[in-house]
Amino acid sequence: MIDLSxxxxxxxxxGVLIYVVLDGFDLGIGILFPFVEDRQERDVxxxxxxxxxxxxxxxxxxxxxxxxxxxxxxxxTVLSALxxxxxxxxxxxxxxxxxxxxxFKANRTKKLWDQAFIWGSILASFLQGVILGAYIQGIETTNxxxxxxxxxxxxxxSLFTGLGVVVLYATxxxxxxxxxxxxxxxDHMYRLMPKLMIALFVIFGAVSIYTPMVHExxxxxxxxxxxIWYFSPVPILVILFTVLxxxxxKRRQEFTPFIYTLAxxxxxxxxxLISLWPNIIPPSVTIWQAAAPQSSQLFALIxxxxxxxxxxxxxALSYWVFRDKVRIGDEGYx
Amino acid sequence: xxxxxxxxxxARIQFAFTxxxxxxxxxxxxxxxxxxxxLEWRWLKTNDPIYRDLFKFWxxxxxxxxxxxxxxxVVMSYQFGTNWSEFSRIAGSVTGxxxxxxxLSAFFLEAGFLGIMLFGWGRVGPKTHFFAxxxxxxxxxISMFWILSSNSWMQTPQGFTFENxxxxxxxxxxxxxxxxxxxxxxxxxxxxxxxxxxxVAATAAWHLLKGRRDALVxxxxxxxxxxILALAPLQMxxxxxxxxxxxxxxxxxxxxxxxxxxxxxxxxMPLYLFGIPDMEAEETxxxxxxxxxxxxxxxxxxxxxxKGLKEFAPEDxxxxxxxxxxxxxxxxxxxxxILLALFGLWLRKKGxxxxxxxLHKFALYMGPSGFIxxxxxxxxxxxxxxxxxxYGVMRTKDALSPVSAxxxxxxxxxxxxxxxxxxxxxxxxxxxxxxxxxxxxYSIPHSDGEVIRASKRPMSTIDNDQQLDAPANEHQRNVPQxxxxxxxxxxxx
Numbered sequence: 001m002i003d004l005s006x007x008x009x010x011x012x013x014x015g016v017l018i019y020v021v022l023d024g025f026d027l028g029i030g031i032l033f034p035f036v037e038d039r040q041e042r043d044v045x046x047x048x049x050x051x052x053x054x055x056x057x058x059x060x061x062x063x064x065x066x067x068x069x070x071x072x073x074x075x076x077t078v079l080s081a082l083x084x085x086x087x088x089x090x091x092x093x094x095x096x097x098x099x100x101x102x103x104f105k106a107n108r109t110k111k112l113w114d115q116a117f118i119w120g121s122i123l124a125s126f127l128q129g130v131i132l133g134a135y136i137q138g139i140e141t142t143n144x145x146x147x148x149x150x151x152x153x154x155x156x157x158s159l160f161t162g163l164g165v166v167v168l169y170a171t172x173x174x175x176x177x178x179x180x181x182x183x184x185x186x187d188h189m190y191r192l193m194p195k196l197m198i199a200l201f202v203i204f205g206a207v208s209i210y211t212p213m214v215h216e217x218x219x220x221x222x223x224x225x226x227x228i229w230y231f232s233p234v235p236i237l238v239i240l241f242t243v244l245x246x247x248x249x250k251r252r253q254e255f256t257p258f259i260y261t262l263a264x265x266x267x268x269x270x271x272x273l274i275s276l277w278p279n280i281i282p283p284s285v286t287i288w289q290a291a292a293p294q295s296s297q298l299f300a301l302i303x304x305x306x307x308x309x310x311x312x313x314x315x316a317l318s319y320w321v322f323r324d325k326v327r328i329g330d331e332g333y334x
Numbered sequence: 335x336x337x338x339x340x341x342x343x344x345a346r347i348q349f350a351f352t353x354x355x356x357x358x359x360x361x362x363x364x365x366x367x368x369x370x371x372x373l374e375w376r377w378l379k380t381n382d383p384i385y386r387d388l389f390k391f392w393x394x395x396x397x398x399x400x401x402x403x404x405x406x407x408v409v410m411s412y413q414f415g416t417n418w419s420e421f422s423r424i425a426g427s428v429t430g431x432x433x434x435x436x437x438l439s440a441f442f443l444e445a446g447f448l449g450i451m452l453f454g455w456g457r458v459g460p461k462t463h464f465f466a467x468x469x470x471x472x473x474x475x476i477s478m479f480w481i482l483s484s485n486s487w488m489q490t491p492q493g494f495t496f497e498n499x500x501x502x503x504x505x506x507x508x509x510x511x512x513x514x515x516x517x518x519x520x521x522x523x524x525x526x527x528x529x530x531x532x533x534v535a536a537t538a539a540w541h542l543l544k545g546r547r548d549a550l551v552x553x554x555x556x557x558x559x560x561x562i563l564a565l566a567p568l569q570m571x572x573x574x575x576x577x578x579x580x581x582x583x584x585x586x587x588x589x590x591x592x593x594x595x596x597x598x599x600x601x602x603m604p605l606y607l608f609g610i611p612d613m614e615a616e617e618t619x620x621x622x623x624x625x626x627x628x629x630x631x632x633x634x635x636x637x638x639x640x641k642g643l644k645e646f647a648p649e650d651x652x653x654x655x656x657x658x659x660x661x662x663x664x665x666x667x668x669x670x671x672i673l674l675a676l677f678g679l680w681l682r683k684k685g686x687x688x689x690x691x692x693l694h695k696f697a698l699y700m701g702p703s704g705f706i707x708x709x710x711x712x713x714x715x716x717x718x719x720x721x722x723x724x725y726g727v728m729r730t731k732d733a734l735s736p737v738s739a740x741x742x743x744x745x746x747x748x749x750x751x752x753x754x755x756x757x758x759x760x761x762x763x764x765x766x767x768x769x770x771x772x773x774x775x776y777s778i779p780h781s782d783g784e785v786i787r788a789s790k791r792p793m794s795t796i797d798n799d800q801q802l803d804a805p806a807n808e809h810q811r812n813v814p815q816x817x818x819x820x821x822x823x824x825x826x827x
Contacts, residue, residue, distance in 0.1 A: 051449030054404050058441045061411050062434070068414065069434040072426025079415025079422075080735035086416055087745045090409045091752055097405035098756055101398050105763045144423060150741055292427045293502040300431035307438040314446045321450055321457050 004297040005287045008070035009280070011304055015066060017269050019059035021172065021262060026053045028173020030096055030121020031166060033114065035192060040328045041185050042114065048180040048326045050100055055315055057093070069300040073290040074280050077146045081139045082131050082153050089127035096120030122166060129165025133158030136211065136275070138283040157210065164203040168265065171196040175258030178249075182325050186254075193249045193257055201242045204268060208235065211275060217283065218275045234271050238264060337743045342734050344742040345417040348749060350716075352409055354709055355753050359403030361708055364478055364523070365530025366396040367471035369557075370451075374464050383777035384549050391550075391772035392534070395764055397452055400444075402760045406753075417742065421723055421733035425501050428494060428509060432484040440477035444470050475523070482522055486515040488724050489715065490583045501727075513583055517576035518715075524569040525711065528671065529704030531565065534558035535674075536701025537768040539694040548779050550772040552688055559682075559697070563675035570668055574631070580718075581632055581640070584725060587718035589643040590654040591661045592628060593618035597645055602626030602637035607662075611654035616644060618658070652720045660713040667707035674700050 026049040036042055049056075067075040079086055099117035106113055134153035141147060174196055177189045212219035222231055245260035280287045291297065337344065370389055377385035411433065414422050422430075450458060450466035458466070493508030494501050503509055538555035581588045589595075593611040594603060595618065604623035611618045629638040643651055674696055681687045723730040 051453045054401070054448060055442065055445035057404070057408065058437065058445045061408060061441060062437045064411050064415070065430065065434040065437045067430075068422060068426050069430030072422050072430055075415045075426060075430070076419035076422040076735070079412060080417075080419040080737055083416050083735070083737055083741055084745070086412055087748075090405075090412055091748060093408060094405040094752060094756055098401055098760060101401040102759065102763065105398070105766075146419070146736055150738060292430065293497070293500070295503045295506070296427040296431050299503070299506050300434045303431075303435050303438050307442075311438065311442045311446065315442070318446055318449050321454060 004294060004301060005070070005291040007301060008066065008291075008297055009287050011301075011308070012063060012066040012070065013273060015059055016063045017266065019056070019063055020269065021265055022052075022056035022059060024169045024265065025049070025172040025176035025258075026056055027096070027121045027125045028169040028171070029177065030117050030173075031125060031170040032173050032177065032189075032192070033118045033121070036185065036188060038184075039110075044181055044185055044326050044328055044330070045177060046100065046103065046117070047330060048177065051322050052318060053100060054097070055318065057097070066300075066304075070292050070297050071280060071287065071290045072292050073144050073285070077141050077144065077281055078135065078139060081146045081148055082134055083150065085127045085130045085134065085153055089124050089131070092120045092123035092127065094120070096124060121169075125166045125169045126162040129162035129168075130154075130158045132165065132272075133161030136161070136215075136272070136282060139281055141281060141285065157214070160203075160210075161207060164200075164207060167196060167199050167203055168268075171200050171261050172258070172265065175245075175261045179255050179258045180326055182327060190249055190252060194246055197242055197245050197249075197261075200264070201238070204238060204264075208271065215275075215283075221275060221277075231274060234267055234274075238267050241267070337739075337746075339739065339743070341737060341739040341742050342731055344739055344746055345734055345737075346730070348417060348742060348746045349413065351746070352406065352413065352749055352753070354712070355757055356403065356406040356410055357708065357712060358705055359399045359406060360474070360477070361526045361529045361705070362399040362533065363396060363403050364474040364526035365528075365533075366392055366399065367467075367474045368527065369530055369534065370396060371464075371467050371471040374467050378460060378464055384553055386776045387550055387774060388554060388772055390775055391767075393452065395767055397448075398760060398764055398767075400448065402757055404445075406757070409749075415735075417735050417737065418723075418733050419735035421728070424499065424728065424733075425488075425724060427501050428487060428503050429484050431503075431506075432480050432487070432510070436477055436480035436484075440473045440480065443476065444473035447473070478522060478526070479519060482519045483510045483512070483515055486518045487512045489518070489719055490514040491724050491727050514576075514579050517572065517579045520572045521569070521576050521711070524565050524572060525704070525708050528562065528565050528569060529708055531558045531561040532671070532697075532700055532702075532704040535562060535697045536699075537771070539697035539701075540768070541771045542688060542694045543691065543698065546771065547688060548774075549777070550774065554772065555688070555697075559675065559678040559687075562671060563679055566668065566671040566675050570672065573665075573668065578632070580715075584718065585641045586643065586646045586650060587652055587657070587715075588632070589641055589646075590652045590657045590718055591714060592632075592640075593621065593654055593658045594628065594640060595642045595644050597642040598629070598637070598639060600637075602630070603628035603632065603640045605631065606658075609658065611658050613651070613654060618654070649721065652718045657714045657718045660710040660717070664707045664710035664714060667703045667710070670700060670703060671707075 029045050029049055033042060033045065036045060064075070067078075095116040097120075099113045099120065103110060103113040103117065130153065133155070137153075137155060137157060139146065139148065140152065171193070174189050174193050178186055178193065181189070212222055221227060241260045241263045245257050245264075248256040248260060276282055278286045278288075280290050339347075370392055373385045373389045373392070376382070377389065414426075414429070447466040447469040450463065451470050454463055454466060487509055490513040492512050493505035494503050496502065534554055535558035538551050538558060541551045542555060577588070580591075590611070592603070593606050593609050595611075595616055602625060604621075604625050605627035606618060606621045606623040609618040609621035609623070626636050629636060629640065632638065632640050643654060677693055677696065678687065681690050681693050687693070719725055721729055721731070723733045
């Protein structure tokens with residue numbers, strides 16, 4: 001029998017990765033807004049993602065819907081355990097999402113919508129990081145129902161991962177802007193990028209040291225023989241890509257800083273998956289224990305296997321149509 | 335911050351509040367996306383720039399509404415887990431896959447082509463652009479298909495068994511095409527088209543009242559009024575079929591809608607036009623009704639028997655006071671829509687369609703009627719489903735997350751404040767754009783032999799025309815239209 005749960009976890013994991021990368025750089029643009037004062041330059045930054053942001057955010061909805069379909073137990077327990085951060089995150093996303101439209105409609109209140117875009121992006125990113133941290137820490141369940149407290153998610157660790165995700169998204173956004181802009185905006189981003197890279201490296205390092213220190217199981221997973229040999233390339237590659245990205249910035253390459261940051265994201269994500277596997281509700285519920293009835297997983301899988309390749313195709317098409325660099329004075333439809 | 339209410343009550347208020355706000359935007363998007371596809375198709379077909387200008391105008395309102403629909407929709411897609419986790423745990427096996435299909439087949443399609451639709455002019459050819467618009471329009475309809483299938487399944491569930499207290503789907507065809515689905519889908523689709531039709535008509539009417547008589551305004555008004563004429567009566571017909579379906583599958587809901595307490599054994603059931611159903615006293619007070627009309631509508635015979643609310647245990651009854659009135663508001667709006675359409679048709683025949691202040695005022699005031707009817711209708715069907723979340727299978731009170739009233743109360747307050755500010759402002763921008771009205775960018779103001787606007791600037795119509803026509807020229811296809819066109823023009827240089 002085919003292991004449907006395994007296929008679904010691959011799909012959801014890939015969906016979340018795509019989300020982190022795509023919405024990462026467009027949330028990052030909001031985080032980087034305060035570093036650029038000029039109104040027209042801010043327009044340029046926003047217009048690099050205006051045609052694609054809402055497709056990017058759809059990957060997050062897919063992550064949620066995929067869990068709902070294939071692992072309803074995860075959807076119900078994790079979401080009620082992380083009640084406040086998730087609700088506040090979607091509210092932050094409201095402010096930032098409408099800013100795309102409202103900013104161009106407003107006259108006097110344009111500055112206000114800049115702030116909505118900035119704080120919406122920062123808060124949404126931060127809370128995604130908090131959610132990540134709280135998830136790694138584990139969620140208390142009894143017979144499939146969340147039995148922890150309403151503030152279990154709040155810890156120094158989760159606040160720190162929150163900060164980490166803000167920096168991560170800012171770095172992605174910075175790489176994206178180097179690729180998509182020219183002139184002053186690009187210069188500015190070239191100057192910011194190394195600082196962000198180093199901050200990111202420090203944060204990755206801290207999380208990687210802290211997590212196994214606190215979680216016995218995760219330490220076991222990483223440091224026992226023979227796993228340590230399989231997994232040891234992960235930190236080595238992180239160092240390598242950080243150095244490469246810094247060098248690429250120095251040489252003023254346009255595309256590679258973004259690509260190396262992307263590689264870092266994928267590595268960090270791999271580390272995250274290694275730490276959790278095969279649990280889906282840490283610390284103890286596995287993907288098979290949380291699985292939906294087979295008929296649900298199969299029905300949804302048919303749609304996913306047919307539609308996801310088509311989605312990837314037209315998403316790529318859309319990025320191709322808007323492949324040019326964005327410059328001051330380029331027109332939207334507004 | 336429990337506001338003196340239980341977590342269950344607060345969660346229900348929160349769901350009602352967020353979904354009511356949300357539904358407004360998809361309803362506009364569904365209707366306008368198809369309208370835009372029609373406009374662009376007409377433009378490609380006839381090359382008449384009027385259609386292109388109308389497209390340029392309505393696409394802005396569409397984009398605003400779509401953006402608000404997306405962000406308020408993300409809230410919905412997570413609320414099942416945050417507030418209603420027991421529902422998700424037990425019924426996620428059915429509603430989860432349906433939502434996944436909606437995301438995969440609709441959300442991505444809309445979002446993927448929206449960029450090209452909004453920003454793609456000049457980057458892709460007109461045909462490709464039309465294709466993008468069409469995909470967005472189709473996406474909105476596919477989205478409606480899945481979400482209504484899911485909602486209808488909660489109203490008329492079938493195709494599943496229970497295993498270890500979890501719902502296990504056994505027949506997906508039966509689940510997707512459950513007994514009330516086709517009626518609900520048709521009813522909602524027509525409602526969305528009517529919402530937009532009334533919105534377009536009211537906008538045009540506003541400009542007609544202000545004295546504009548140019549082709550852009552007249553075309554909008556005419557197209558919208560034809561659509562209302564075609565769809566409003568059809569909606570009444572579909573609504574009747576939907577009602578009969580409800581009688582068959584959810585008799586308690588229907589009895590509550592009619593304020594009908596005692597089963598009528600030996601006489602016809604009246605249709606109450608007025609009344610205040612009292613849940614405690616188990617009667618409809620101050621009732622004014624038309625004898626036998628209830629039976630006639632419900633059973634298509636003069637004294638057909640219809641089950642009364644007293645046949646159901648008190649804990650299984652939906653709140654008749656609410657649904658009695660929400661239903662009447664919806665039907666009342668529908669009747670007014672039909673009257674508007676017929677009045678318009680009559681004046682069209684008479685030749686005063688574009689000059690009757692009465693018609694234009696009527697159309698203007700009817701602008702929000704689509705939304706009112708839509709919300710009233712949803713309140714009827716959702717409140718009427720209570721006390722069940724899945725009709726006859728799972729009670730709403732058993733669906734709640736293990737969260738405290740404080741948490742739900744706090745987020746409810748945040749939602750109310752944020753929605754009122756953010757969407758209030760969004761709606762204000764929409765009204766502002768409608769107030770400004772469609773502009774001549776590619777077309778010239780004096781088609782149809784009228785020069786109302788141009789005559790206000792008597793200097794030279796020709797100069798004006800050339801200026802206005804210029805953007806059709808390849809070099810300047812991107813016309814600056816933002817709030818500060820001046821600075822934009824400087825930039826392009």
